[in-house]
Amino acid sequence: NALAKGWPAMAVQVGISQYELKLLDDPTRVPGLPPGEVGTRSAFEKLVKKPSDISSRSPLQDLHGIITPSDLHFERHHNGIPTVDPARYELTIHGLVHRPTVFSLADLKRFPSVSRIAFLECSGNFRTGKETMSPQEIAGLTSQSEWTGVKLSTLFREVGVKPSATWFLAEGGDAARMTRSIPVQKGFDDALIAYAQNGEALRPEQGYPVRLFLPGWEGNMSVKWLRRLELGDAPWHTREETSKYTEPVRAPGGGPGKIRQFSFEMDARSLITYPAYPAQVERGWIEIRGLAWSGRGKVVRVEVSTDAGRSWQVAELQQPVLDKAHVRFRHLWRWDGAETEICSRVTDETGYTQPTLKQLIDARGPDTGGYHLNPITPWVLKADGRVFHKPQNWR
Amino acid sequence: NALAKGWPAMAVQVGISQYELKLLDDPTRVPGLPPGEVGTRSAFEKLVKKPSDISSRSPLQDLHGIITPSDLHFERHHNGIPTVDPARYELTIHGLVHRPTVFSLADLKRFPSVSRIAFLECSGNFRTGKETMSPQEIAGLTSQSEWTGVKLSTLFREVGVKPSATWFLAEGGDAARMTRSIPVQKGFDDALIAYAQNGEALRPEQGYPVRLFLPGWEGNMSVKWLRRLELGDAPWHTREETSKYTEPVRAPGGGPGKIRQFSFEMDARSLITYPAYPAQVERGWIEIRGLAWSGRGKVVRVEVSTDAGRSWQVAELQQPVLDKAHVRFRHLWRWDGAETEICSRVTDETGYTQPTLKQLIDARGPDTGGYHLNPITPWVLKADGRVFHKPQNWR
Amino acid sequence: PIVPTDTIPGRFGFGRAASAAHLTRLDSDVRPDGIGLPPGSGTAGQGAVLFRAKCAACHGPGGTGGPNGALVMTAPADALALSGKRPERVIGNYWPYATTVFDYIRRAMPFNAPGSLIDDEVYALTAYLLSANKVMDSTMVLNANTLPTICMPAQHLFVPDDRRGGPEIR
Amino acid sequence: PIVPTDTIPGRFGFGRAASAAHLTRLDSDVRPDGIGLPPGSGTAGQGAVLFRAKCAACHGPGGTGGPNGALVMTAPADALALSGKRPERVIGNYWPYATTVFDYIRRAMPFNAPGSLIDDEVYALTAYLLSANKVMDSTMVLNANTLPTICMPAQHLFVPDDRRGGPEIR
Ligand code: HEC
Ligand code: HEC
Ligand SMILES: [Ca+2]
Ligand SMILES: [Ca+2]
Ligand SMILES: [Ca+2]
Ligand SMILES: [Ca+2]
Ligand SMILES: [Ca+2]
Ligand SMILES: [Ca+2]
Ligand SMILES: [Co+2]
Ligand SMILES: [Co+2]
Known part of the structure; x- marks a missing residue:
């Protein structure tokens, strides 16, 4: 059933029709498309998850606010997506x-x-x-x-x-x-x-x-x-x-x-989603944006460092801050154009502050594996404005 | 550009593939569909707006919570939907x-x-x-x-x-x-x-x-x-x-x-979305659900009447109640199976309470036209469980 | 250490200055006092010819009603009131400012080819509709000076919304 | 008048009673104490044959590693530790309960045809994997009585998460 499965991706790739091309020159001079039964995503926006055989990842760097569009919600299945008839459920x-x-x-x-x-x-x-x-x-x-x-x-x-x-x-x-x-x-x-x-x-x-x-x-x-x-x-x-x-x-x-075993709660975590690879930025004012959350309750504080963790500033949290919910944080920063590292860390209402990967590995040992890793995740900002992940290898 | 415009509706109608039919008998015995770049709506769900030449209406009776899926957001255009190139915007x-x-x-x-x-x-x-x-x-x-x-x-x-x-x-x-x-x-x-x-x-x-x-x-x-x-x-x-x-x-x-002129603010309004036409319900416990909102601030109270407005009970408001936002209200009711009328009314933080259509027409006169009408909207519940709108004609 | 945030600037410096040419191309609205009206002129007679060709299919012969609605009063309000019928809400009995007719035709009409009229044509069509609605003498030449002087019968009826919430139903 | 709400009931009465037959069909989990194990039995020898036919393509000959991962320890932990290599986490050195092997194979394997094995086959495959992992004698007949008695080497390593938030990093 490639069609039913593939349509949104297809639609993204259908691109602009001849009629729309004509409109592009001056959309005010040609009547637009009529209202419909179901809206479309703009053909100019390419918003896709990144699938593997067993999972598909949300495009966090492309998202705004706190709601994930349902068709971009991450996936993790252990033997695919079943088709369940609601009448027989x-x-x-x-x-x-x-x-x-x-x-x-x-x-x-x-x-x-x-x-x-x-x-x-x-x-x-x-x-x-x-x-x-x-x-x-x-x-x-x-x-x-x-x-x-x-x-x-x-x-x-x-x-x-x-x-x-x-x-x-x-x-x-x-x-x-x-x-x-x-x-x-x-x-x-x-x-x-x-x-x-x-x-x-x-x-x-x-x-x-x-x-x-x-x-x-x-x-x-x-x-x-x-x-x-x-x-x-x-x-x-x-x-x-x-x-x-x-x-x-x-x-x-x-x-x-x-x-x-039975490590249920997701530890508090935050991540800068802008600027982040593959974005490129200009010197001057930059609004650093990201998400923070905790499985143990509410986020109480997000701090941002623009000097590789030497100093931290308190970021703004978009209200309302909800329990066990992604919170959008924002921090205004004036970049002087010198290479640096930026990162964020969250503190939740239990008083837990997001650790570095080194702190996690020191505490758990080098054999701990890949579950419940919530490290501070620095981005390297190059002088030309390109932004790169700073690999955090420990194995 | 029927394809680009029409794909989601198509997808809804594509229905179930042969492969999926096989799965339906016992989805636990056949590997499911793989993760994808963009998710799909279930083929069993038919969620569509109701378009006219100039508008398209959200299927309020099919929605839950307070977020409207973006592709089901209502539309009202005055000469169609232009295609705007974001690079030239x-x-x-x-x-x-x-x-x-x-x-x-x-x-x-x-x-x-x-x-x-x-x-x-x-x-x-x-x-x-x-x-x-x-x-x-x-x-x-x-x-x-x-x-x-x-x-x-x-x-x-x-x-x-x-x-x-x-x-x-x-x-x-x-x-x-x-x-x-x-x-x-x-x-x-x-x-x-x-x-x-x-x-x-x-x-x-x-x-x-x-x-x-x-x-x-x-x-x-x-x-x-x-x-x-x-x-x-x-x-x-x-x-x-x-x-x-x-x-x-x-x-x-x-x-x-x-x-x-310049009547900008949307007056407080509420509407029961369940049970509502075309739903049919059974006697016994019914959760009456609906939306309430005010353009002047927060909703402070929603009341529900199950006896045609003779008495009112305070409904629960789903938290958080946000400023100038749809709020989901719920009210649990035990229906004895006798024909009746149910309706809701909202009060906002300015102290304004949603009026009946008669109150509105009395205040504005019969020539007022169709803007800013926010009347209490009763539903007639028949003894057989069918639910009908109670027409509110005044012109 | 937690250090104070950068001071938020008076200006970010994003965007580019809008040139005069850019604004001239884009700024085509018209206000009741006539600000925004372009050079050019037209008469009801010229407008009648244009209207038949470009508008009547949608708004009816003489603008008295077609698939997309009437633009012109067909009977005086008194006669309608006597007959018990409510007058259609059209330019002559409902619009508070004549400049709006010019502005709207120029930006949005004809519906199937908005932006296709030159300013003289818009003056002519405006003159035609205003005189058909009996708010302007049919011989008057409409231009940037004369249009704002036209007084519309419904203007005194318009009141800004003064409701501010609270218990009152209005 | 605002009247108090209907009292919320202890029960709504929605849904239907689950019949014993319905539960028998659906309830197929297995606990460490053996509750849920079905009748039937199997041996490692029988399991070896089944494994070659139905499992080795994905998990390698003898379960020692294929496209979908190893299920069996290839060298004793000491030897690996000496060599500096970390042992693969497989049934013999990581799983705390033998019943989980039965439960998981029955519900999820073979990956391309889950639910296709009969209980005797699941016992046999479980016996095969447990004996290949050296946690069970290869001659033992595995059934509802014997399986829960098998003691797994890693069981004593498992501790429930006792973190409850707060500043500590663990
Ligand atoms: C293809 C159909 C069509 C043609 C041709 C057309 N119109 Fe229209 N006209 C419309 C529609 C539809 C509307 C209502 C648009 C809306 O409400 O968004 C309208 C609205 C108007 C209005 C506002 C009416 C009101 O009461 O608010 C005026 C004035 C008008 N047209 C003038 C003209 C003139 C002058 C022409 C010719 C130059 C013209 N129209 C040609 C379809 C048309
Ligand atoms: C078509 C490929 C395939 C076949 C055939 C297959 N498996 Fe698997 N097996 C997998 C995959 C993939 C996983 C991992 C599934 C997951 O993690 O969700 C797995 C996991 C397992 C595990 C758990 C491993 C662990 O360490 O957690 C066991 C045990 C297992 N299989 C046993 C079997 C047995 C027994 C058979 C034959 C009856 C079998 N498998 C046939 C693909 C296969
Ligand atoms: Ca499908
Ligand atoms: Ca800040
Ligand atoms: Ca398109
Ligand atoms: Ca209640
Ligand atoms: Ca202007
Ligand atoms: Ca059970
Ligand atoms: Co865990
Ligand atoms: Co208004």
Whole structure:
């Protein structure tokens, strides 16, 4: 189904029609195109994710504000995107509950609903290694939407979760039957059974018709194409919470290394998205722009350094600053044209400040792997205005 | 250019491929589709605006939360959608300024930027007349985006607006060369020169590459494809602020009728979007959902009546409640299955409460026309669960 | 150390100065006091010929109503009031300023070829519509001096919106 | 009058009761204590045959590494440590529970035909991979009783995340 899959990319590449070319000379002298059923992106804008076999990265350097357009939301699948018929869709909740229940999509939409703007980030969201890497390539596995759905706590009450239930298993209806164990408390706190994203039904890539959404927690746990929740009294130790999504770390006190498991919360992070590779800037006033977020609550401060971390200035945060949400920060700076390094660091409401990669590796040891890396990410600004990533190699 | 214009509608109608049909039986047994450059809407979802020759209405009854997907943002054009080459785009500011200046798109993006989530509504956004009308048909000329751009006050400072300037003219680069006079004060208060919408470049239908955005004010004034701002000492009385976008009203005290001009602010309004035609509901618990907004500031209260306005209950407002923004309200109700009328009314921070159409017509007189009508909009709930608009005819 | 931010400048220096030629090309609006009116002139007689050729298909013969609406009053307001019918809102009974007719035709009409008229033609069409609406003598030559002197019957009806929120419904 | 809202119910009554048959069809996870393991059994010998046919193309001969990664340790950790190389993270040196091997193969493998194996085959493949990783005797019959008894070398390394925010970097 290349057509259905490929159309937006095609449309981007269709370019300008003959009729439009005529308009370009003086659009005020020729009637424009008529209103339509569905809007188009301008043919002049090439906004695309960067796909691999298993993921696709959001073009962070091209985005403004805090909402990620749904069709540019990052993707990470463990065996592709299933096509789920909403009329046949069912969510089953069972295990340590009084009333094992099957909900249709229509059933779920009848419950009291909530909406919230929150980020979703893959816990393997850090790449480095060469200078010519954009924000998309370094950290494009984070995106933000307004999610709408029913609170999991509402469904927990509906099925009567037993007091003995401490964990629940969330299972996807994809070809990986993605499965994660989640503390029941998160279900009572703020988990959402989401069926809409940025005003419309979830996109297939984000779990259509229904996904779990765990605000602030590593993306893999927000199981897409959700089909089953089983309440239990212990975690299942599925492959995605043992073989994967775990981090070798130093033992406290320096004994033999440990493997950290159930690292759910996404640590506070920030990233300058402008100026950033591949942008080129001019000397003079530059508004440094970026995103900051924390899985543990609200961002309280972002600082920007324009002298390679020697001194820091407090950036402005675009209001409203939401809980567990991407925040847009901005910092006005006058560049004198000399080569320098610029970077940002965030502090969240728990008092945690984003570390350098060196601090992370010192703390966890060199074998820690690629999960939960949230380092300060400097950009090198050359005298000619070109901007490059500063590779952060440690392995 | 039917292809470029028509692709999203096509994609909606392409439907399910043979490969996907195979998947439907049990998506867990067949690898899914791979990650892509641009996401797709599910083939099972038919989300479309309702176009006429001059406008296209947002499908309010199909939307969740407060963000309108950019391709479903309402449209109202006065001579079609121009195609503007961003490389050739220029904004000229002149008139009563110290430094008449031409800004390229790149220039505009260099200035300090801001983002805000706010609604945009056409002041002619009320239709009625038959029972089988959906929220889209009644009030689909309102939508909400996160807008990003440069504050007009920043540009005013840049060009040095003279103290004698009290109004400015905003001119579009479309075939209507849409032109409106705007008080300079609005430019200093909160006007935005917007180049992005929901994270990405403006859509062509919303003024690509640059539009004026006047939070809370009637949509026509947020001139799209903005190409010129002239500062002056009096309004221009353009056709769109004299022949159109004016309302015959009763004179105060009952003398001969007057014509109200420069009615900028959009009065507070709310609308139940569920249950609403063409939905059909079942007796029992129903979450009544809708949107409320005010051009004069924040929504402070939405009340819902389920007995044709005899009694009212306070609905919940989804947080955060933003200034001059659509707010999602929700009210849980147990329907006993008897025919009734449901409706909502909003109160904004100025203390204004949404009136009935009768109150509006009593105040303005029967000749007032179709602008700035924000009446309470009841839905008739039949015993069989079907929901119908209650026509509000007065002419 | 956290150091204070750079002082925000009075000017950023982005953009280029708008040349006089650039502004002349772009600045084509017209105000009620006549500022912006170009040289040139036209009469209702000339306008009638143009109107038949370029406008009547959409606005009807004599501008009395076609697929895209009337521009001209067909009966005096009193007669309509007596007949119980509401008058169509057209130039003669609704527009507060005559300059707006010139400005709008010049920027937006004909709808299928906006910007295609030369200024003399716009003066002529404006003269034609104003005289058909009985707000101007049909023999008058319309130009940058005469157009702003025309007084429109509806002008005194226009009042700026003075609502400022609060409980009142108006 | 503003009247108080309807009381929110303990239950809405939406959805249908999940039947035992429905749950049997759907509930196919396995826990470390063996809960969820189905009837059936398999041996490493049977698994070796299956592995060659259905798995080796992606995971290499004997599971020692192919286009989709190794599943089996190739050298003892000590030898690798001496050589300065880091051991690949595979079942034998990284997975904390043997039941996870069964659960994962049953739900997700082979990657191109997930859900196509019968339970005996999953037992056999699990036995094959556990014995190739030297955590199980190659002659043992794997079934719902024996599988949960297998002790994995890495199990004692796993610690739950105990970070709770605050200034500390860990
Ligand atoms: C192809 C159709 C078409 C032609 C030809 C055309 N018009 Fe129009 N005219 C329109 C439409 C459509 C509108 C309304 C546009 C809008 O509201 O955005 C309009 C509006 C107007 C208005 C404003 C009416 C009002 O009450 O606000 C005037 C004045 C006008 N036209 C004059 C002219 C003149 C003079 C010509 C010829 C030079 C002309 N038109 C040719 C379609 C046409
Ligand atoms: C067509 C390729 C392919 C085939 C055939 C295949 N696998 Fe895999 N296997 C993969 C991929 C790809 C992954 C990683 C999936 C992921 O991470 O989401 C994987 C992962 C695994 C893992 C987890 C590895 C780890 O360290 O976490 C095991 C165990 C496994 N496969 C066993 C098998 C067995 C047993 C078979 C045969 C029955 C098999 N595989 C057949 C592609 C394949
Ligand atoms: Ca499809
Ligand atoms: Ca600052
Ligand atoms: Ca196009
Ligand atoms: Ca309520
Ligand atoms: Ca001017
Ligand atoms: Ca189970
Ligand atoms: Co983790
Ligand atoms: Co108005």
